[in-house]
Amino acid sequence: MRGRHTELFSMYKRASSKDHLNVFDREEIPVHKPNVECETALSYLNMNSGEPLSDEWKDIGNPSWKRPLPHILVATLSSFLFGYHLGVVNDTLESISLDLGFNGSTMAEGLVVSTCLGGAFIGSIFSGWISDGLGRRRAFQLCALPMIIGASMSATTSGLGGMLLGRFFVGTGMGLGPPVAALYVSEVSPAFVRGTYGSFTQIATCLGLMTALLIGIPAKNVLGWWRVCFWVSAIPATLLAFLMEFSTESPHWLFKRGRIAQTEEQLERLFGASHVKSAMAEMSKSDRGDEVDVVKFSELLHGRHFRVVFIGSVLFAFQQLSGINAVFYFSSTVFRSAGVPSDIGNICIGIVNISGSVVAMILMDRLGRKLLLVWSFLGMAMAMGFQVIAASDILSGSQNLYLSVGGIMMFVLSFSLGAGPVPSLLLSEIFPSRIRAKAMAFCMAVHWVINFFVGLLFLRMLELIGPQILYTIFATFCLMAVVFVKRNVVETKGKSLQDIEIALIPAV
Numbered sequence: 001m002r003g004r005h006t007e008l009f010s011m012y013k014r015a016s017s018k019d020h021l022n023v024f025d026r027e028e029i030p031v032h033k034p035n036v037e038c039e040t041a042l043s044y045l046n047m048n049s050g051e052p053l054s055d056e057w058k059d060i061g062n063p064s065w066k067r068p069l070p071h072i073l074v075a076t077l078s079s080f081l082f083g084y085h086l087g088v089v090n091d092t093l094e095s096i097s098l099d100l101g102f103n104g105s106t107m108a109e110g111l112v113v114s115t116c117l118g119g120a121f122i123g124s125i126f127s128g129w130i131s132d133g134l135g136r137r138r139a140f141q142l143c144a145l146p147m148i149i150g151a152s153m154s155a156t157t158s159g160l161g162g163m164l165l166g167r168f169f170v171g172t173g174m175g176l177g178p179p180v181a182a183l184y185v186s187e188v189s190p191a192f193v194r195g196t197y198g199s200f201t202q203i204a205t206c207l208g209l210m211t212a213l214l215i216g217i218p219a220k221n222v223l224g225w226w227r228v229c230f231w232v233s234a235i236p237a238t239l240l241a242f243l244m245e246f247s248t249e250s251p252h253w254l255f256k257r258g259r260i261a262q263t264e265e266q267l268e269r270l271f272g273a274s275h276v277k278s279a280m281a282e283m284s285k286s287d288r289g290d291e292v293d294v295v296k297f298s299e300l301l302h303g304r305h306f307r308v309v310f311i312g313s314v315l316f317a318f319q320q321l322s323g324i325n326a327v328f329y330f331s332s333t334v335f336r337s338a339g340v341p342s343d344i345g346n347i348c349i350g351i352v353n354i355s356g357s358v359v360a361m362i363l364m365d366r367l368g369r370k371l372l373l374v375w376s377f378l379g380m381a382m383a384m385g386f387q388v389i390a391a392s393d394i395l396s397g398s399q400n401l402y403l404s405v406g407g408i409m410m411f412v413l414s415f416s417l418g419a420g421p422v423p424s425l426l427l428s429e430i431f432p433s434r435i436r437a438k439a440m441a442f443c444m445a446v447h448w449v450i451n452f453f454v455g456l457l458f459l460r461m462l463e464l465i466g467p468q469i470l471y472t473i474f475a476t477f478c479l480m481a482v483v484f485v486k487r488n489v490v491e492t493k494g495k496s497l498q499d500i501e502i503a504l505i506p507a508v
Contacts, residue, residue, distance in 0.1 A: 083208025119171020376418025
């Protein structure tokens with residue numbers, strides 16, 4: 001099977017290259033054996049003229065953006081669940097601790113939150129191997145399963161142990177979902193709207209977070225309401241598992257596995273019959289004869305793939321070192337000091353986050369990824385500067401308070417315009433098809449490790465060095481990110497995944 005797949009890949013590559021087809025090329029095609037995939041592939045060869053096939057496809061135009069949209073919306077349910085489970089314990093933690101008998105134990109409360117992060121780290125590590133081995137659709141369904149089991153365990157538990165086990169199961173699904181969603185959206189989206197659709201995952205995460213906050217509001221007054229909050233999360237998880245059965249598989253994954261006929265079928269579902277030939281030729285550009293080889297972990301850390309994996313890891317590191325989670329954590333205290341109830345403050349932050357993500361969706365394919373990243377990190381650095389001033393004695397008490405609230409809002413808005421939605425989309429674009437899933441898994445693991453340590457050390461660092469120095473450190477990381485992006489990140493707006501791969505990865 002390996003030999004036949006390699007032969008088919010080579011045939012597609014010749015059909016889409018700049019070399020003219022000749023009689024020797026035609027003789028290499030095994031037409032003497034009846035085979036559906038080979039006969040279909042023959043239709044792509046220009047048997048009557050000496051012009052390259054790509055000339056015939058120049059004026060086809062862009063495929064419809066409507067065809068892939070339903071499949072992308074189903075995939076973003078995993079991002080919605082990610083956001084929901086991040087926020088589900090925000091307003092319910094107090095009532096959970098009272099019902100389960102660990103009220104007053106900061107260690108137990110911290111475990112309820114952090115156990116989920118531990119599960120997410122494990123899920124993200126294995127996400128690449130799962131999505132490459134089983135396919136993107138099955139990976140989504142596998143992501144939904146622990147979320148359903150974990151939510152059910154948390155909703156029915158009568159002790160801390162059951163809650164922690166349930167949160168751990170949920171965490172594994174949270175770690176598996178986001179990298180697979182980023183892969184899937186980038187691989188099924190037309191190039192001209194890939195940035196727009198890539199923003200859907202961030203918007204879905206924000207919506208999930210907002211939903212959790214809104215559903216959790218009655219938890220302080222209604223006994224046992226927190227159990228309802230966990231049961232609610234099982235609904236979108238079940239929908240994800242069910243609807244993904246009717247969604248398309250990633251054509252890039254099918255092509256990499258050598259399933260040519262199925263690739264064509266899925267491309268027709270996504271882009272229409274008139275775009276199948278051009279899409280197949282486009283995918284064949286980056287084929288170097290090794291697509292079905294097993295990717296070793298060591299390949300990500302040295303050799304020709306090191307640069308893109310390094311860029312991806314550093315981008316996710318800067319995303320967390322900017323202090324975004326610390327700002328979310330500390331915002332409730334700031335709002336209470338300003339006389340704003342924490343519930344209202346959290347909802348305001350959620351609205352700003354969603355609004356910025358929608359604006360980013362509109363601008364992503366117009367201004368490009370790189371420009372949004374640069375200005376996003378610059379805005380975050382300025383917002384951290386406001387926090388530094390607010391923590392000083394330069395202004396009066398009320399002025400410092402308003403500046404702090406404004407700085408938080410500006411920081412969240414700046415984050416949602418670039419540093420939030422862009423990295424996962426950009427990484428799924430710059431990673432070559434052969435290592436895309438596993439490289440995303442590696443970078444997401446880096447994300448979760450730094451996320452964990454920032455959350456663990458934030459309050460301790462705040463006590464030791466004070467808010468001024470701590471926020472100055474966060475601002476410095478944001479400025480370092482601006483320099484890194486300007487020097488290392490390439491613009492991917494409007495380019496096919498294959499063209500990006502050819503530009504970034506040297507041939508061997």
